[in-house]
Amino acid sequence: MNGPGSDADRAARVALTWLAEPGNRAVWTMVQRGGAEATLDRLIAGDIPDGPLRSAVAARSRADDPRRAAEIALRLGDEVGARLVVPADPEWPARVSALATLETDTAGRVNQDTRPPLCFWVLGSLPLGATLDRSVAIVGARAATGYGVHVTSTLAYDLAERGWTVVSGGAFGIDAAAHHGALAADGLTVSVLACGVDRPYPVSNAALFARIAERGLLISEWPPAAEPFRHRFLIRNRVIAAATAGTVVVEAAARSGATQTMSRVLALNRPAMVVPGPVTSAMSVGCHELLRAHPATRPVCSAHDVLQEVGRIGEYLEPPPRGQERVRDRLDEESALILEAFPRRGPATPEELAATARLDLRTVLRRLTLLEATGLVIRTESGITLAPRKP
Amino acid sequence: MNGPGSDADRAARVALTWLAEPGNRAVWTMVQRGGAEATLDRLIAGDIPDGPLRSAVAARSRADDPRRAAEIALRLGDEVGARLVVPADPEWPARVSALATLETDTAGRVNQDTRPPLCFWVLGSLPLGATLDRSVAIVGARAATGYGVHVTSTLAYDLAERGWTVVSGGAFGIDAAAHHGALAADGLTVSVLACGVDRPYPVSNAALFARIAERGLLISEWPPAAEPFRHRFLIRNRVIAAATAGTVVVEAAARSGATQTMSRVLALNRPAMVVPGPVTSAMSVGCHELLRAHPATRPVCSAHDVLQEVGRIGEYLEPPPRGQERVRDRLDEESALILEAFPRRGPATPEELAATARLDLRTVLRRLTLLEATGLVIRTESGITLAPRKP
Numbered sequence: 001m002n003g004p005g006s007d008a009d010r011a012a013r014v015a016l017t018w019l020a021e022p023g024n025r026a027v028w029t030m031v032q033r034g035g036a037e038a039t040l041d042r043l044i045a046g047d048i049p050d051g052p053l054r055s056a057v058a059a060r061s062r063a064d065d066p067r068r069a070a071e072i073a074l075r076l077g078d079e080v081g082a083r084l085v086v087p088a089d090p091e092w093p094a095r096v097s098a099l100a101t102l103e104t105d106t107a108g109r110v111n112q113d114t115r116p117p118l119c120f121w122v123l124g125s126l127p128l129g130a131t132l133d134r135s136v137a138i139v140g141a142r143a144a145t146g147y148g149v150h151v152t153s154t155l156a157y158d159l160a161e162r163g164w165t166v167v168s169g170g171a172f173g174i175d176a177a178a179h180h181g182a183l184a185a186d187g188l189t190v191s192v193l194a195c196g197v198d199r200p201y202p203v204s205n206a207a208l209f210a211r212i213a214e215r216g217l218l219i220s221e222w223p224p225a226a227e228p229f230r231h232r233f234l235i236r237n238r239v240i241a242a243a244t245a246g247t248v249v250v251e252a253a254a255r256s257g258a259t260q261t262m263s264r265v266l267a268l269n270r271p272a273m274v275v276p277g278p279v280t281s282a283m284s285v286g287c288h289e290l291l292r293a294h295p296a297t298r299p300v301c302s303a304h305d306v307l308q309e310v311g312r313i314g315e316y317l318e319p320p321p322r323g324q325e326r327v328r329d330r331l332d333e334e335s336a337l338i339l340e341a342f343p344r345r346g347p348a349t350p351e352e353l354a355a356t357a358r359l360d361l362r363t364v365l366r367r368l369t370l371l372e373a374t375g376l377v378i379r380t381e382s383g384i385t386l387a388p389r390k391p
Numbered sequence: 392m393n394g395p396g397s398d399a400d401r402a403a404r405v406a407l408t409w410l411a412e413p414g415n416r417a418v419w420t421m422v423q424r425g426g427a428e429a430t431l432d433r434l435i436a437g438d439i440p441d442g443p444l445r446s447a448v449a450a451r452s453r454a455d456d457p458r459r460a461a462e463i464a465l466r467l468g469d470e471v472g473a474r475l476v477v478p479a480d481p482e483w484p485a486r487v488s489a490l491a492t493l494e495t496d497t498a499g500r501v502n503q504d505t506r507p508p509l510c511f512w513v514l515g516s517l518p519l520g521a522t523l524d525r526s527v528a529i530v531g532a533r534a535a536t537g538y539g540v541h542v543t544s545t546l547a548y549d550l551a552e553r554g555w556t557v558v559s560g561g562a563f564g565i566d567a568a569a570h571h572g573a574l575a576a577d578g579l580t581v582s583v584l585a586c587g588v589d590r591p592y593p594v595s596n597a598a599l600f601a602r603i604a605e606r607g608l609l610i611s612e613w614p615p616a617a618e619p620f621r622h623r624f625l626i627r628n629r630v631i632a633a634a635t636a637g638t639v640v641v642e643a644a645a646r647s648g649a650t651q652t653m654s655r656v657l658a659l660n661r662p663a664m665v666v667p668g669p670v671t672s673a674m675s676v677g678c679h680e681l682l683r684a685h686p687a688t689r690p691v692c693s694a695h696d697v698l699q700e701v702g703r704i705g706e707y708l709e710p711p712p713r714g715q716e717r718v719r720d721r722l723d724e725e726s727a728l729i730l731e732a733f734p735r736r737g738p739a740t741p742e743e744l745a746a747t748a749r750l751d752l753r754t755v756l757r758r759l760t761l762l763e764a765t766g767l768v769i770r771t772e773s774g775i776t777l778a779p780r781k782p
Contacts, residue, residue, distance in 0.1 A: 147669055147671070150671065151670055151671065275670055276667030276668065276669075276670060276675075276679060276682070276690065277667065277668075277669060277670075278538055278667075278668060278669055279542055279666055279667060279668070279692035279693070280538070280541065280542065284667075285692075288667060288690055288692050291667070291682075291690045292689065292690055292691075292692075292696065295686060298683065299667070299679055299682045299683055299690070300683075301670035301676075301679050301683075302670070305683065
């Protein structure tokens with residue numbers, strides 16, 4: 001079987017992303033017109049009208065055969081548990097197609113090559129499209145201040161608690177705080193990487209990435225084992241902007257990666273949000289620059305403000321993919337112990353639960369608050385009981 | 392002699408302001424049509440179409456005779472060294488006439504009574520109109536934080552150093568920091584009061600008010616001895632908004648006096664500027680509310696940003712009223728001692744100046760920086776010399 005979604009189509013998309021960096025305007029246009037397989041055939045045959053693309057393809061082809069490289073990537077993907085998602089798949093995130101008509105400036109190749117992805121590598125069990133439907137990107141400086149980390153964690157926690165997926169890039173600072181905040185709320189978070197999902201960068205965030213893969217998603221346009229070259233972060237940023245209902249920049253130095261992401265958000269006419277900060281802080285200079293330079297950029301101070309901006313988009317979408325069972329599957333160990341500590345019938349007190357679960361009372365009280373918020377337990381006058389399981 | 396600017400006109404304006412609070416729409420309309428003297432005659436005769444005004448005039452008239460009250464105010468003004476400025480005077484600040492056509496909302500009398508002042512009481516030697524031509528208002532919370540005070544002082548200093556007059560309301564917190572900052576730059580500052588210029592409020596800012604009267608201006612629509620009733624601050628705010636080229640709010644709690652001032656600025660289509668702050672600070676909530684609620688409100692982080700907003704207005708105006716001689720007249724004692732310490736001819740070193748003036752070296756160095764900025768001394772390779780006096 002050939003055509004969109006077939007094994008040949010999937011392999012061709014991997015090979016094309018290997019031959020030219022994602023977002024390449026010429027490659028994407030050819031795929032739109034003739035499909036991925038035919039495009040790969042043309043590129044291998046050297047039938048390439050675009051000069052820079054011809055050179056890039058020639059250079060890559062000298063290193064390896066594109067079809068063989070795709071085969072290796074797909075095998076490696078299987079080994080690390082990553083799946084390939086292509087536009088023909090039901091879980092393809094619809095919003096990224098907005099990149100097809102993105103008005104771009106002419107300041108260099110990176111700015112011209114902002115076309116939609118040909119494929120995504122995904123690590124994690126949630127369906128990609130549904131997870132991104134109600135999503136907000138939170139991005140910002142790596143060298144974040146205590147203020148920025150605090151505001152980001154709170155914002156991500158509150159958004160995740162309200163059922164919104166928090167999307168970020170997995171970097172130090174604001175990105176990490178955004179993922180951490182969403183995880184703390186037992187919510188969904190997606191890290192969009194500029195390298196293989198099997199080797200997320202930076203390595204020192206490994207524990208964080210492991211939790212994201214377990215309870216959210218690690219995604220990338222690049223195949224497993226791909227390296228996080230510097231220019232890839234800028235290419236990646238267009239996906240963060242396009243896949244989400246809106247983007248919040250929390251802290252950013254002047255003319256930084258976060259402000260580049262925001263230029264994509266503005267070009268896509270998506271809610272472009274900025275958290276103000278002290279004007280005395282170098283890490284808020286980029287934020288205030290955005291607010292001053294682009295009247296469409298909106299200041300936001302809380303999850304409430306963010307939802308005012310993206311709400312109109314979110315309310316017409318499907319409910320988030322978090323059924324009760326799924327929440328239960330994603331519970332941390334302490335919460336799971338507490339649930340197991342409940343008697344078969346009737347209520348329990350926090351003290352009884354703490355004794356049975358062999359946890360300290362403070363932990364139990366904190367976890368109970370989260371378990372109650374997710375609807376797994378119910379507080380009654382006589383104590384706390386397990387919520388009846390929904391069919 | 393009768394008519395605009397005559398003694399009778401002046402006394403009538405004082406009497407009218409005594410009979411009804413400043414900004415009263417009915418009184419101002421009558422004055423525009425028939426002049427102040429005729430309006431006073433009509434009010435005393437009880438020929439008042441406006442019901443609320445009729446009651447107010449009746450109540451005031453029972454307390455005293457309006458003409459006698461005006462006489463007492465004018466005599467008291469003479470005693471405290473305050474002068475009365477009326478629209479016929481050359482130093483009348485032209486910008487306040489914009490209040491004549493201010494679109495106002497209907498939420499209560501204070502909001503309806505936003506018509507231009509009938510007169511100003513002024514304490515200080517600078518001409519009122521020229522001093523306000525290149526002026527920026529900086530207002531904000533009384534309960535300012537260290538951040539707000541720091542940003543305000545810096546902003547006011549930088550604006551004053553660039554020849555802009557800093558206008559504020561003399562209150563604790565942001566207002567006081569704005570006046571202090573301008574004075575520290577040896578610049579001009581105007582305090583717009585909601586009570587008599589002879590008894591500026593709050594009393595604990597007395598030393599600050601004394602310096603403002605000496606080197607800037609204290610102004611008020613209310614006669615000497617008038618009390619700072621609470622509602623007068625809201626009436627006063629329209630003058631701060633209308634007399635300046637633009638207004639900056641530095642810190643403001645939710646729905647505070649500063650945000651009320653800003654609603655006037657926006658209604659006047661003047662640059663409405665807000666300094667962002669930490670979203671975690673209660674004292675920045677009003678600022679961020681303004682930015683979110685009114686797209687015309689612009690975030691500003693520095694004097695540079697402020698001048699970008701008001702610059703277009705300022706550059707077509709006359710240069711500020713600070714000739715070299717005037718600067719010399721307004722020097723603080725230490726700077727005056729340093730100038731006297733210079734030798735008749737040739738340069739001196741800071742150390743020599745410190746010894747002659749009997750001041751410590753640090754003070755001398757700090758003052759020399761300011762004296763150099765004002766053009767009174769020149770730094771050369773061989774040392775520091777007095778600048779040649781301009782004709």
